[in-house]
Amino acid sequence: MNAKKEAVSILDGFKAFLMRGNVIDLAVAVVIGAAFTSIVNSVVKGVINPLVGAIGTKNLDHYSACVKGSCKPGSDGVEILWGSVAGAALNFLITAAVVYFLMVMPMSKYLARQEARKQARTGKSEPEPNPVTELEVLQDIRDLLISQRTGTVDGVVKQQRPAGPDGR
Structure with missing residues (x-):
């Protein structure tokens, strides 16, 4: 029974991995890149190389x-x-x-x-996002670990950081 449960969790993890946006974006980029390669190779082979060959050797x-x-x-x-x-x-x-x-x-x-x-x-540009410091990321990780230990894992950090001296 334990092996079946582990297999299901592996499949769930694999499904979650595949459904992430960056994996899909990467797959699309590879396919578009392969198609784009033929265009670039055609320009190089058909236009640039003959021009270089006219000056020197092909x-x-x-x-x-x-x-x-x-x-x-x-x-x-x-x-x-x-x-x-x-x-x-x-x-x-x-x-x-x-x-x-x-x-x-x-x-x-x-x-x-x-x-x-x-x-x-x-009439205005996009506002600059507030940079996140390493300390703030570590505090968020700490808060998530605490929430996991207490059994209230919902992916939301409950504790809010006080604003710093510059209002962030």
């Missing part, structure tokens, strides 16, 4: 250096393929630049304009 994989001995086929030389590393680093930088300049920067400007319009309509 493929750096054949660049290498021989460290020890001869790197001819059948010899005992050690070949370092630095071209593939440089190509991967360049591809990363190009991809990051495309994401930043074509996606992140325009979205940031758009959101800033939206916030400016909202402030212009209301």
Whole structure:
């Protein structure tokens, strides 16, 4: 009977984990990110790489250096393929630049304009939330532990902290 009860509590815990908002948000972000990856890769492959190829070479994989001995086929030389590393680093930088300049920067400007319009309509900005100190968090944890011990667990802190010298 105890094993069945433990299995049910494990399933309940797993269900609670899955139903948290941040897990759902993460799943949506992964799916959107996968779809977005194909767009970014298409821009890099179809537009940026040919432009870079017009200036230099499209493929750096054949660049290498021989460290020890001869790197001819059948010899005992050690070949370092630095071209593939440089190509991967360049591809990363190009991809990051495309994401930043074509996606992140325009979205940031758009959101800033939206916030400016909202402030212009209301005439005021959002009030700054009061920062929570570490001491206040620890006091809340203490109060919750006390309420658990007394059997009045409802997730609400019963004891209210007095306002500090600045009225918070």
